[in-house]
Amino acid sequence: MTAPKKSVLFICLGNICRSPISEALFIDLLEKKGERDSWKVDSAAIINMHVGQNPDSRTMKTLQKNGITSYSHKCRQIKTPDFSDFDYIIGMDDENMSDLEGLKPKNCKAKLLMFGDYDTDGSKTYVDDPYYSSDIKAFQDVYDKVSRCCEGLYDSVAM
Template identity: 35%
Template sequence: MGNICRSPSAEGVLRRLVQEAGLQNSIQVDSAGTQNYHIGDAPDGRAQLAARKRGYDISQHRARQVTAEDFTEYDLILAMDWDNLSYMQQICPKPLRHKLMLLMRFANDYEEATVPDPYYGGLDGFFKMLDYLEDACQGVFEIVSKRVKQYQAA
């Protein structure tokens, strides 16, 4: 919601997958919150610590709120939970709503529909969040990178 825990962590996971594949010129990754609670703030310290322990650096991220332009700029807009998805469905132009999905739809190992918000818990919740994000982001990356390679081959 505030773009300081789940979404910047997912951005960090997905960015690394994109960079490792050498596709940073073809795949753009960003994150935003649905609320304006933390605009301009760095990610939560616990999110940064958990990410750093898994080899992701999210320290340079600064929270921002989703904008109307995001719905036209991006091909895929992923929500962490039902509340965020619902909010984006309300503000997204109707012809672009097909771009909105829950991130966990792409998970292979976890069957949960949403990524739990670790903000009000302990550090263990941030590591569990990363387990979910790594799984789902790998699924997203497999689909997106396959499409990119098809476009490049055409």
């Protein structure tokens, strides 16, 4: 008998920066640990502004610069079934968490978690939104933080 897949959904405002980076890095971590087939991993937005689009070009450049070259994603908005289809729904900041609390149905199965709480260096609990930065370094900063958060989350929920 096979164990059921664990599942995680990463959420940010538009699903073009932080949550796709998180999805890509968590998938990469699972592949390195030989556990990709044991997990369902996805990302989504709070708002519907970018639905059907690719992630921000700076997101993709940052992933590629760091060796993640096979990731592809079309932005989507969170849906009510996600709250029962995923074990964990991960928000990036207080606004995401507040929005998720407001959206969750009464029969919510998923645990809503703040991603920054899993940062292995113990820094602030939110993941900054790099979208409005004119410096691509902001995307690398998010990548670095999310990389640590992925390790912390994995260590916390994988067993």
